[in-house]
Amino acid sequence: MALAHLPPLAASLFSLIAIASLLLTFVMLGSRELRHYLYAFALESWTIAILSAALGYYGNFPELYLIAILTVLFRGCILPYLLLRIIRRLNVAREAQVLLQPSSSLVIGAFAVIFTLTVAGGIGAGLGLGGSVVMLALTVMLSMMLIGFLMLTVRYEAISQVLGLLVLENGIFLGGQILVPGMPLLIEIVILFDLLIVVVCFGVLVRYLMRHVGSTSALALNRLVG
Amino acid sequence: MAGGLLLAIVLAPVAAIVIILLVPRPRLAERLNLAASVIVLGASLPLPWASLGGPHVFLDRIVLADPLGAWAVLCAAIVYFLGSLYAVGYMRLLDEEARLARFYALFAGFALAILLAPVMNSVALYWVAIEFTTLVSTFLVAFERAPDSIEAAWKYIIVVSGGLSLALLGTVLLYWAGSFVLGPRYEITWAVLRAASPHMNPSLLLLAFLLILVGYGTKVGLAPMHTWLPDAHSEGPAPVSALLSGALLNVAMIGIVRTLSIVEAGEPGPLPRAALIVLGAFSLFVAALFIVRQRGVKRLMAYSSVEHMGVMALGFGFGGGLGVAGALYHMLNHSLNKSLMFFGSGSMMRSFGTKDIGGIRDVGRRFPVIGAVWLAGAVAITGAPPFGLFASEFTILRAGLTGPHAWAVIVMALLLIVIFIAFLNHFRIMYFAPAGNGTAPVRGVSLWCATPMWLAFLPVLVLGLWWPSAIWHYFGIVAHGLAAPPMLALR
Numbered sequence: 001m002a003l004a005h006l007p008p009l010a011a012s013l014f015s016l017i018a019i020a021s022l023l024l025t026f027v028m029l030g031s032r033e034l035r036h037y038l039y040a041f042a043l044e045s046w047t048i049a050i051l052s053a054a055l056g057y058y059g060n061f062p063e064l065y066l067i068a069i070l071t072v073l074f075r076g077c078i079l080p081y082l083l084l085r086i087i088r089r090l091n092v093a094r095e096a097q098v099l100l101q102p103s104s105s106l107v108i109g110a111f112a113v114i115f116t117l118t119v120a121g122g123i124g125a126g127l128g129l130g131g132s133v134v135m136l137a138l139t140v141m142l143s144m145m146l147i148g149f150l151m152l153t154v155r156y157e158a159i160s161q162v163l164g165l166l167v168l169e170n171g172i173f174l175g176g177q178i179l180v181p182g183m184p185l186l187i188e189i190v191i192l193f194d195l196l197i198v199v200v201c202f203g204v205l206v207r208y209l210m211r212h213v214g215s216t217s218a219l220a221l222n223r224l225v226g
Numbered sequence: 227m228a229g230g231l232l233l234a235i236v237l238a239p240v241a242a243i244v245i246i247l248l249v250p251r252p253r254l255a256e257r258l259n260l261a262a263s264v265i266v267l268g269a270s271l272p273l274p275w276a277s278l279g280g281p282h283v284f285l286d287r288i289v290l291a292d293p294l295g296a297w298a299v300l301c302a303a304i305v306y307f308l309g310s311l312y313a314v315g316y317m318r319l320l321d322e323e324a325r326l327a328r329f330y331a332l333f334a335g336f337a338l339a340i341l342l343a344p345v346m347n348s349v350a351l352y353w354v355a356i357e358f359t360t361l362v363s364t365f366l367v368a369f370e371r372a373p374d375s376i377e378a379a380w381k382y383i384i385v386v387s388g389g390l391s392l393a394l395l396g397t398v399l400l401y402w403a404g405s406f407v408l409g410p411r412y413e414i415t416w417a418v419l420r421a422a423s424p425h426m427n428p429s430l431l432l433l434a435f436l437l438i439l440v441g442y443g444t445k446v447g448l449a450p451m452h453t454w455l456p457d458a459h460s461e462g463p464a465p466v467s468a469l470l471s472g473a474l475l476n477v478a479m480i481g482i483v484r485t486l487s488i489v490e491a492g493e494p495g496p497l498p499r500a501a502l503i504v505l506g507a508f509s510l511f512v513a514a515l516f517i518v519r520q521r522g523v524k525r526l527m528a529y530s531s532v533e534h535m536g537v538m539a540l541g542f543g544f545g546g547g548l549g550v551a552g553a554l555y556h557m558l559n560h561s562l563n564k565s566l567m568f569f570g571s572g573s574m575m576r577s578f579g580t581k582d583i584g585g586i587r588d589v590g591r592r593f594p595v596i597g598a599v600w601l602a603g604a605v606a607i608t609g610a611p612p613f614g615l616f617a618s619e620f621t622i623l624r625a626g627l628t629g630p631h632a633w634a635v636i637v638m639a640l641l642l643i644v645i646f647i648a649f650l651n652h653f654r655i656m657y658f659a660p661a662g663n664g665t666a667p668v669r670g671v672s673l674w675c676a677t678p679m680w681l682a683f684l685p686v687l688v689l690g691l692w693w694p695s696a697i698w699h700y701f702g703i704v705a706h707g708l709a710a711p712p713m714l715a716l717r
Contacts, residue, residue, distance in 0.1 A: 122429070123427075123429060123430055123433065126427055126429050126430070127406070127427055127430070141395070145391070145392075145395060148391075149388065152384070152388055158380070161384055165384070165387050165388060165391065168388065168391040169391060169394075172391060172394050172395050172398060175395075175398065176398045179398060179399075179402040179405075180398060180401045180402050180405055180410070181410065182405065182409075182410035182411035182412075183350075183398075183401060183414070184348075184350075184411075184413070184414060187348065187350040187351065187354075187414065190350075190351065190354050191350070191354065191394075194354055194357055194358070197358075197361055198357075198361065198387065201361050201364060201365075201383065202383070204365070205364065205368065205376070205379060205380055205383065208368060208371065208376045208379075209376055209380060212371055212372070212373050212376050213373045213376055213377065214373075221377040221380060221381065223373065223374050223377055224374060224377055224378060224381070224456075224457045224460075224461070226516065226519070226520070226521065226522075226525070
């Protein structure tokens with residue numbers, strides 16, 4: 001295990017960054033404006049990039065500096081820019097209909113965090129890692145997954161669903177950085193590129209939705225049943 | 227030997243895509259794609275035998291040719307060839323001449339991604355390849371640009387991307403579990419993880435397996451993660467449906483099987499296998515429910531895919547020599563038979579101008595030859611003798627009887643009977659029910675569309691009557707490789 005023994009400063013820095021990402025996820029969960037959503041996502045990507053760089057410095061993984069730069073470039077700049085372009089082209093600024101009010105989703109999100117805390121606690125106890133920053137990373141990763149799925153379920157607007165998926169990916173990326181900082185470089189880069197292609201595909205599909213279905217809300221997608 | 231074959235399998239579609247993109251002419255594109263598929267098929271036929279005798283790894287250990295992967299490549303190559311042949315006839319009916327070149331470029335790209343996935347040696351690159359198949363095939367599903375197709379494509383990409391993110395999480399956890407044994411940096415290949423598995427934390431390993439099972443299970447179409455499948459399979463053009471159902475699902479199943487083999491190298495208890503069996507049985511159950519009351523002819527075929535993936539999951543779940551052999555044989559038979567079924571549905575859809583079973587009447591009288599093959603295919607796909615699927619399903623049933631999951635065998639047998647009755651009842655209506663008004667077929671079926679149906683049907687019949695002992699022996703090698711104690715020395 002690479003990060004079992006960290007200087008206290010580094011450990012608190014990592015914890016701070018992980019918690020900041022989780023908070024930004026809650027910002028996304030609690031807002032109905034698509035733009036706020038997007039800004040929170042971009043900020044979260046920057047936080048994760050800082051985390052990569054800090055890990056590279058403290059954990060002596062020089063390749064993580066490259067990952068940090070690519071994360072800023074892809075997740076922090078290009079992806080939000082592409083999504084912003086899609087939002088501008090849509091004439092929807094906020095979620096018109098919601099299954100759950102933001103306040104109720106926040107409460108459910110809080111329960112999700114408590115649940116993952118228990119799960120991560122169970123796993124950490126088995127590995128003898130109770131209370132370390134790794135445990136926190138595992139909790140944050142699993143929470144972001146659950147919240148991402150929650151956002152996928154309770155939001156109807158196409159762009160919110162894309163952002164929900166990106167939160168899932170961000171969660172995995174954040175957790176992955178702390179749990180397995182030695183993951184081969186090639187794979188991390190391939191996954192980053194993959195994400196870029198995913199968003200481009202979504203952009204094209206959103207345009208199809210607008211032109212051929214006439215709406216970008218999942219509520220309009222009700223033809224195929226049974 | 228295996229390296230050269232793999233190179234041909236990869237380069238042929240790549241060359242086809244590049245030329246099609248440079249010179250976008252529809253007639254040229256269909257020929258290039260067909261030529262690429264012939265080369266791929268030619269190189270895939272000897273690949274299983276070339277892959278025997280130890281793991282062959284190439285390109286800095288990125289590419290792996292092993293018996294299990296080679297078998298999936300062979301199944302995919304057969305469907306790619308049949309689909310390309312059928313596409314020549316079918317796509318000309320769509321009046322999309324201007325976008326035809328783009329279709330073939332995407333089609334070859336989709337086949338390429340499917341062929342690459344099973345030969346990825348790295349667990350993470352396998353994930354990337356599977357994700358890539360989703361991205362390419364989304365545009366094939368949306369190709370017809372009807373609101374239905376776009377809706378299907380959107381559901382497909384959202385549901386499958388969500389599912390695959392779980393598989394990625396599982397992969398990260400697997401790598402993490404390995405890092406306690408092998409140190410922070412190591413190669414994330416199937417063999418390395420399998421060797422480290424006995425020393426990994428069992429609960430972490432189990433969590434990783436369950437996440438990967440649900441993740442790739444989404445792609446395989448195991449219920450209850452199958453929701454994208456009927457939409458995507460029914461709304462894409464018929465050759466795409468065949469490739470999705472006959473090739474892609476198998477390839478995603480390979481990931482589950484390999485992960486199961488990793489987990490079982492340790493001592494995970496009975497839960498991983500039980501989880502696979504429960505998902506398989508539940509898929510059969512859901513498929514049976516939806517087949518009984520189905521109204522769309524291609525959706526009928528799509529739910530039949532859910533059923534057969536459930537059967538395959540049961541086969542791999544029962545495990546042992548018989549279970550693995552049955553499941554692998556089923557993979558080949560299902561690839562052939564489901565291609566035939568989708569080709570038939572596509573032709574009937576175009577001929578009668580409707581997707582509804584209710585609008586298709588008197589097939590046997592109006593299309594005596596094609597109708598007969600399609601009907602025989604329907605009998606075969608429900609698992610009736612003397613066709614290949616009967617042999618493989620029966621082997622899987624036998625495999626289950628000896629193990630601790632005999633309940634699943636009973637469930638499987640009952641549900642197969644329900645599906646047999648319901649599925650053939652739909653065919654009874656399409657063939658023998660009295661014709662209503664206004665159901666006269668608009669178009670006949672061209673030779674381009676008829677030939678691949680025969681090419682798919684004849685092997686299904688032959689494989690049912692004669693299970694070559696060489697193939698049986700080959701399955702034994704695969705099963706042994708999956709269950710053998712890990713051989714690789716730890717660093």
